[in-house]
Amino acid sequence: MDFQLTREQELLRDTVHAFADEVLKPRAAALDRSREFPIDNYRRCAELGLCGMMVPETYGGAGFDGVSYVIAIEEVSRACASSGVILSVNNSLFCAPVLRHGTEAQKRKYLAPHARGEKIGAYCLTEPDCGSDAAALRTLARKKADRYLLKGNKVFVTNGVAAHTFVVYATLDPKLRHHGICAFIVERDFPGLRLGKPEHKMGITCSGSVEIVLDDCEVPAANLLGAEGEGFKIAMSTLDGGRIGIAAQAIGIGRAALEESLAYSQGRRAFGQRIADFQATQWKLADMATELEAARLLAYRAAWLRDQQRRCSLETSMAKLFASEACMRAAKEGVQIHGGYGYIDEYAVERLFRDAKITEIYEGTSEIQRLVIAKEILKED
Ligand SMILES: Cc1cc2nc3c(=O)[nH]c(=O)nc-3n(C[C@H](O)[C@H](O)[C@H](O)COP(=O)(O)OP(=O)(O)OC[C@H]3O[C@@H](n4cnc5c(N)ncnc54)[C@H](O)[C@@H]3O)c2cc1C
Numbered sequence: 001m002d003f004q005l006t007r008e009q010e011l012l013r014d015t016v017h018a019f020a021d022e023v024l025k026p027r028a029a030a031l032d033r034s035r036e037f038p039i040d041n042y043r044r045c046a047e048l049g050l051c052g053m054m055v056p057e058t059y060g061g062a063g064f065d066g067v068s069y070v071i072a073i074e075e076v077s078r079a080c081a082s083s084g085v086i087l088s089v090n091n092s093l094f095c096a097p098v099l100r101h102g103t104e105a106q107k108r109k110y111l112a113p114h115a116r117g118e119k120i121g122a123y124c125l126t127e128p129d130c131g132s133d134a135a136a137l138r139t140l141a142r143k144k145a146d147r148y149l150l151k152g153n154k155v156f157v158t159n160g161v162a163a164h165t166f167v168v169y170a171t172l173d174p175k176l177r178h179h180g181i182c183a184f185i186v187e188r189d190f191p192g193l194r195l196g197k198p199e200h201k202m203g204i205t206c207s208g209s210v211e212i213v214l215d216d217c218e219v220p221a222a223n224l225l226g227a228e229g230e231g232f233k234i235a236m237s238t239l240d241g242g243r244i245g246i247a248a249q250a251i252g253i254g255r256a257a258l259e260e261s262l263a264y265s266q267g268r269r270a271f272g273q274r275i276a277d278f279q280a281t282q283w284k285l286a287d288m289a290t291e292l293e294a295a296r297l298l299a300y301r302a303a304w305l306r307d308q309q310r311r312c313s314l315e316t317s318m319a320k321l322f323a324s325e326a327c328m329r330a331a332k333e334g335v336q337i338h339g340g341y342g343y344i345d346e347y348a349v350e351r352l353f354r355d356a357k358i359t360e361i362y363e364g365t366s367e368i369q370r371l372v373i374a375k376e377i378l379k380e381d
């Protein structure tokens with residue numbers, strides 16, 4: 001067992017860290033307030049190869065491994081949590097399923113522009129009446145000659161306001177539940193697709209979440225991803241990868257809360273000493289650092305397993321569950337260490353606290369992660 005990052009991984013970490021400090025971090029508070037999709041951040045990330053990190057170079061990607069991906073998303077999210085999830089969705093929820101399940105023609109057409117960051121991808125599974133229970137989705141797919149007509153509404157679509165291409169999940173017949181679900185690659189200007197209501201969010205305010213309305217949206221049959229009825233399997237295996245990205249995002253947000261708290265606690269004084277000199281503060285800092293380190297190891301391991309093409313639903317759910325809850329605890333204690341100032345938006349921990357919460361919700365809530373983990377560990381051999 002080797003706990004040493006490779007030279008390439010260290011170089012990537014240092015490069016993305018410096019870039020995030022110089023470019024992303026100074027903009028994060030203003031973007032949080034403006035709620036504008038940070039297209040310039042995305043383009044700058046593209047210059048570093050962060051949009052299609054695990055896409056092979058032959059398809060226009062950067063050809064990194066999964067651990068490198070965790071490293072980069074952590075560094076980006078430490079500076080700007082919205083940019084972290086925007087990248088995570090394009091990498092894990094758009095490029096990854098096209099790479100894994102796409103035909104050669106689909107890969108040639110869609111991977112390169114998304115991996116190079118010229119285009120933005122999104123993932124449309126959740127509907128107004130179903131999120132956790134994805135097999136209950138109701139968006140209909142009707143085959144008509146050489147096309148499918150998609151009808152239904154998708155909500156909370158990250159990147160949606162700026163996306164050029166969406167992987168949309170729809171069913172041939174809701175009664176078939178997971179057996180009826182299909183995945184489609186849908187372009188923004190296919191007839192019948194329009195953006196609906198933008199979501200006004202608590203945190204990650206500029207990640208472009210929007211409702212997508214499909215009104216008999218016309219999708220060429222060639223844009224079916226995988227076979228008919230394979231969509232549920234594609235959605236779930238995609239989420240295995242996505243959860244690694246969200247674990248990395250959570251570690252980044254939590255680490256930012258820790259770093260802000262370390263700095264603040266060594267400057268702020270009470271009762272004649274630095275608040276960092278109170279054991280109560282030290283214990284908080286020690287717990288934050290320990291939990292984030294444990295989360296990072298879980299995320300690296302899940303990413304490594306996925307790279308080996310090994311089954312990793314258990315490990316990805318453990319990484320996502322632990323990292324997101326460690327992130328939330330770190331953000332909560334970060335606010336506490338800042339006292340009243342932690343509640344004021346001039347201090348980064350106020351934003352980090354709001355950004356942290358979503359990591360316990362999207363790509364499977366903490367309850368759903370526990371359900372997956374319990375199912376795996378109760379499985380008979
Ligand atoms: C900011 C944001 C961005 C998002 N981005 C995307 C995106 O890009 N694409 C996309 O498709 N979706 C996206 N989502 C949707 C997200 O993945 C869902 O909100 C999430 O999976 C939960 O689904 P739900 O909101 O329908 O909650 P529900 O499924 O209604 O759950 C409500 C509560 O019940 C609990 N619960 C449900 N089932 C069980 C069970 N079996 N056992 C125990 N507890 C249970 C849940 O844990 C939760 O606490 C996003 C959501 C948000 C808020």
